[in-house]
Amino acid sequence: MKQVLVLGAGGFIGSHLVTRLKSEGCWVRGVDLKYPRYSPSAADEFVIADLREPANVRDALDRPFDEVYQLAADMGGAGFVFTGAHDAEIMHNSAMINLNVADAAAKRGIRRIFYSSSACIYPRENQTDPQDPNCREDSAYPANPDSEYGWEKLFSERMFLSFARNFGLEMRIARFHNIFGPEGSWNDGREKAPAAICRKVAEARDGGEIEIWGDGEQTRSFLYIDECLDGVLRLTRSDFAGPVNIGSDEMVSINRLVDMTSEIAGKTLRRKHVPGPVGVRGRNSDNALIGRELGWAPAAPLRDGLVSTYRWIAGRVDSGEADAA
C-alpha cells in the first residue's frame, strides 16, 4: 500500500486530495494547524502541528513516504494577498514551512515531493493586457511578481530545486491558477473571486445589486478542484519535474464570471464597481507545456464547476451560516 503524506491537509486543496488518495487505496497521514472546516478528514492519521517548527516537520516525515504533497501555506484571494497587510506573515510563515520540509525530506531520504507554487510568480509587466497575458512557464524570469506571496513562491521553487540538485529530492512543482470548488474559503476574508461572487449572488435579492472590486474587466481563469487533483497526481507520478502551470485556459473577465453566476442562480443583478485589491489586469493559464509533457488539459468548462460551487455556497447562505471573517 502506497504511503502518502499531505501537508496542509486541513485546507481546501489538501482535504480534497486526501479524499482522492484514500479512494485510490493509499495510506494517508495529513498534517495541518487545523482540521478541515466542512467535513471530516478521510486521512488514516491526522496530526495537528505547526509546520513552522522544524521538529514537527521531522516528526511528520518519520516514515519512508512514497509521495509527499506540500500544500501548507499562508494563502488567500486578492483580499488577503494584495492588500499588503499580511505580507510579513505570508513570507515568513510559508518560507519557514518550505525550508523545514526540504531539510527534513533530505535528511530522511524522502524522494518524491509535490510543491504547490502559484501563477502569482509571473512578472507583472506580462499581465497588463487583459486580453493577452503571458503566463508561459519560461516567462518567469527576469522575475517581477506583483505580490510578496508570489516572491515567496518563486524563492521556494528555487530552494526546492536546489535540494533536488544537491540532495536528490525528486521535486514536482506546479503553478496553480486560481483553484475553486465546494469546501473552499467563501466568507473568511481569504475567499477568491469565484467563491466571493457566488456568495454575493446568493445573498442578493433578484433585481438587486452586488459589489465588484475594480471595473470587472480584469481577466482570470479558474480551475475546478477535481481537475486540479487530476493534474497534480499526473504530474507527481510522472518523470517531469516542472515547474508547470496547472490551470484552465478558459479566460473570462470578472464581469463575465458575475453574469455566469447570476444566470446559474436565476437572478438579474446590477454590478456596483467599487475600489478594492485587484492584482494584475489579466491572467490565464498557458497549458502548452503540460499538454506536451503530460497530455493533460482540463476536461470540463468553467460553468460546470461554477454550478456545483454555487449550489454549495448558496446552501450555506440559505442555512444562515455566520460570516467567519
Ligand code: NAD
Ligand atoms: P488553504 O489555505 O485552504 O490551505 C493551506 C493550509 O495550510 C491551511 O489549511 C492552513 O491551515 C495550512 N497551514 C498554514 N500554515 C501552517 C502551518 N504553520 N502549519 C501547518 N499547516 C499550516 O489553501 P489552498 O487553496 O488549499 O492552497 C493549497 C496550496 O496551493 C497553498 O500552498 C497555496 O499557496 C497553493 N495555491 C493555491 C491556489 C488556489 O487557487 N487555491 C493558487 C495558487 C497556489
Ligand code: GDD
Ligand atoms: N476575492 C475577490 N472578492 N475578488 C474580487 C471580488 C471579490 O468580491 N470582486 C472582484 N474581484 C476581483 C479581484 O479584485 C481580482 O482582480 C479578481 O477578482 C480575482 O481575484 P481573486 O480570485 O481573489 O485572486 P487572484 O486571481 O487575483 O489571485 C489568486 O489566485 C492566485 C493563483 O492564480 C490568489 O488566491 C493568489 O493567492 C493565487 O496564487
